[in-house]
Amino acid sequence: MAGQNHGQNPEFRGLRQFLNPKNQLTMKKKILFGLSLLALIFYVSCGKDDDPTPDPEVSISSFSPEMGEPDAEVSIIGKNFNTKASANTVKFNGTTATVTSATATQLKTTVPNGATTGKITVTVGSSTATSSSDFTVLEPQPAPQITGFSPPIVTKGDFVTIEGSNFGSDNQQISVYINEVQASIDWFNTAQIKIQVPADATTGKIKVVVGDQTATSSENLIIVFSPSINGFSPKEGEWGTKVVIDGANFSDTGNTVTINGVEAEIVNESSSQIEVNVPENSRTGPIVVSTSYGNSIDSDEDFTVFHGSWTQIADFGGGIRRDATAFVLDGVPYVGLGTGGTLIPDMDFWTYNHESDEWIDLNLDFSGYGHIGNSSFVIGQKAYITPGFLMNTGYGSDFWSFEPLEFTSIIDIFEGIARYNAVAFSIGTKGYYGTGNGEGGVSLKDFWEYNPGTGDWIQKADMGGETDLPRYAAIGVALEEEGKGYVGGGYSVNQNDDHVPVKDFWEYDPNMDSWTRKADIGGLEAPVRASPTAFTIGNKIYVGLGYDDNDNNLYDFWEYDSTTDTWVKVANFPGAPREKAVAFVLDGKAYVGLGYDGDQLSDFWVFDPGN
Incomplete structure (x- = not known):
């Protein structure tokens, strides 16, 4: 490239002109002018636009319920609500509420604490709608409380009385559950509820619901099945006879058994079988099994008691004897005569001392x-x-x-x-x-x-x-x-x-x-x-x-x-x-x-x- 004549090359001439300081200053001025012109054009064009479009008009057609306590949910029906919950402003007589969900035609909110009876307003952007009727704010009801119930142990169909407070007086607002199974209410007042245990209820807590408030018992209501006696063996016997009672729903321990009202000694017991001894002084009558829970069942048939007891005492002092005679005078027994098996009859008489268990020879032979x-x-x-x-x-x-x-x-x-x-x-x-x-x-x-x-x-x-x-x-x-x-x-x-x-x-x-x-x-x-x-x-x-x-x-x-x-x-x-x-x-x-x-x-x- 040495020796070439660059001065004659048009590309090099343009470059030299651009690099010339005088030419560069002129270029900067041209650029600044162009930018200023563009800004002016933009400003003028904006100044010629129309005014912005106004927000759609919001309206309220209804709300439900028409009354409620603080924290109660209220549904508002209308038009042109914002589908974003936070973009809607709802007020109850001037007190702002929280919107929990929103569509263009429905808002769900809760009555705010401190609200008073008055109109409901909904504001979306610059548009505000006011309800045609007042929403009545109710005084908050005290929560129900359960302080106890009786009896503590029941079977299906039994009645239970619940003690407490704030149960109200509206039977449409109250319901009772036993371990989540609803029970029928026999009667109630603000401090008591009487319910009947449903057939499918099981052991668990009692729950009382009044409106949207709930009270739950601290203790379980124990529900047991009624015991049953399927049979017993033997069907008859003396005092002390062992009797086996077969059935269902007995307690594993702690049962009580009576025979015609006299309590029997339990030898063995389980939920399906109880073994007892026939009690002394009992008489023929039904067998009754009472469980540790307090419910009981009577046998369908009587147990026959061969009542009385025998105790052997000292053998007769006069030896073996048959065909004798016996009598009592002034509380003293006498036994004599008869025969010991020989052809010669016995002629002696004896008395018995029951305190010493001995026979005493009277040494008084019969005179005849x-x-x-x-x-x-x-x-x-x-x-x-x-x-x-x-x-x-x-x-x-x-x-x-x-x-x-x-x-x-x-x-x-x-x-x-x-x-x-x-x-x-x-x-x-x-x-x-x-x-x-x-x-x-x-x-x-x-x-x-x-x-x-x-x-x-x-x-x-x-x-x-x-x-x-x-x-x-x-x-x-x-x-x-x-x-x-x-x-x-x-x-x-x-x-x-x-x-x-x-x-x-x-x-x-x-x-x-x-x-x-x-x-x-x-x-x-x-x-x-x-x-x-x-x-x-x-x-x-x-x-x-x-x-x-x-x-x-x-x-x-x-x-x-x-x-x-x-x-x-x-x-x-x-x-x-x-x-x-x-x-x-x-x-x-x-x-x-x-x-x-x-x-x-x-x-x-x-x-x-x-x-």
């Missing part, structure tokens, strides 16, 4: 011949011993009275046929004697009254009247307060001389000299029985033991209520089943012993009926 199968009764301060079978001379007709420590032969010889295995009892000042095995092998049904004041024997109506057959080895007792005698059981002898054990039972009225048949001994359940044993405690008659029509010795006992003419079973005799036993009653308890079960026996037992 020994008697087997005789009877006795007490009138006043004397016991009377009727004739029996004399092992060495046959049937006797001698009649004896006994006062403590002295036997006296009575010259008032029995005027009827000599006999044994007869029955005897006293009513008031008279003694009664009849039926039995008569001399010559005949069975008897005649009945006699003895008057110790005159010494007379007077024949009365035959036992059972004309319809009953002769009998022997029966029982005979009297209920003093009623003034009635009772005879039943034993062997009945028909026209063919068949000796058949029976269980019919007859009442004798001495005033009418008449016999009335009553309910059979033990009712339909009990067997027939001969040579049974009987006694009375209070106004009840007890009959048991003996042997049936298959020659089986029996051990059951039955209680008779003359007022209802009914029998109920009591506790079974725990000793060996037997016949020909004796009994006496002391201080409301019966003492039963001796007898025959194939061998003569000497054991004694005391029966407490629990009355």
Whole structure:
């Protein structure tokens, strides 16, 4: 490039001109002028524009609700609202509210604190709309409170009373829930609500809603299912018998069980099964299970209680014995006569001391011949011993009275046929004697009254009247307060001389000299029985033991209520089943012993009926 003539090149000439300082100054002036001209043109053109477009006119057509407390939600319907919530200004009688949502036609807001009754205004930009009617601001209601409820444990359908305050008076504003399940309100006032537990409710808190305010209980309402008894086994038993009760919704622990109102001891328990012992002094009646929650259920059927208890005492001091006699004078028992199984009858008498549990020999032998199968009764301060079978001379007709420590032969010889295995009892000042095995092998049904004041024997109506057959080895007792005698059981002898054990039972009225048949001994359940044993405690008659029509010795006992003419079973005799036993009653308890079960026996037992 050296040696070239740049001065002649047009490109270099232009560059030199531009770089010339004089030329650069001229260029700057031209640029500044152009910019000034543009600004002027822009200003002039702007000055010629029209005025800006005004905001659309806002309007309010309605609002709801028309009244409410502070914080209540209000919906405003209208036109030309801004869809941006914060671009709308809502005021309640001049107090600004918060808009929570917005569309062009609806605003949602809440009544501001401090607002007063008056018009609602909505402002969007420069446009403001005012409602045609006032919004009524209500005084804020105090929040409801729950202070308690009762009962604390319920089952479905039960009623619960809720205590508290500020529940109001508008039934359209109040609702109650149990663990979120709504309950029906029976009645309410500002301080109480009574509700019914719904079927599908479960354990949980109680909630009371008044308007938009809610109160919740501090404690759970406990809801339990009603217990049920599906069955129990066995269906009957004595005191102390173990009974298993099957069911549902029992408590796992803390249940209570009663039998006819008497509380039973619980041996084991769970929610579906309870095991108890039949309590002493209980009687036949329903089983009731009460859970630890306080609800209860009765069994559909009764549990049959064979009430009473037996306790063995010292064996009879005179040894083995059957066909003896027993009575009580002035609170002292006497037992004697009978046989130990030999041909020679026993003639001794013994008394029993229940405090020391010992038998005491009176060392007072019977003055007459020994008697087997005789009877006795007490009138006043004397016991009377009727004739029996004399092992060495046959049937006797001698009649004896006994006062403590002295036997006296009575010259008032029995005027009827000599006999044994007869029955005897006293009513008031008279003694009664009849039926039995008569001399010559005949069975008897005649009945006699003895008057110790005159010494007379007077024949009365035959036992059972004309319809009953002769009998022997029966029982005979009297209920003093009623003034009635009772005879039943034993062997009945028909026209063919068949000796058949029976269980019919007859009442004798001495005033009418008449016999009335009553309910059979033990009712339909009990067997027939001969040579049974009987006694009375209070106004009840007890009959048991003996042997049936298959020659089986029996051990059951039955209680008779003359007022209802009914029998109920009591506790079974725990000793060996037997016949020909004796009994006496002391201080409301019966003492039963001796007898025959194939061998003569000497054991004694005391029966407490629990009355």
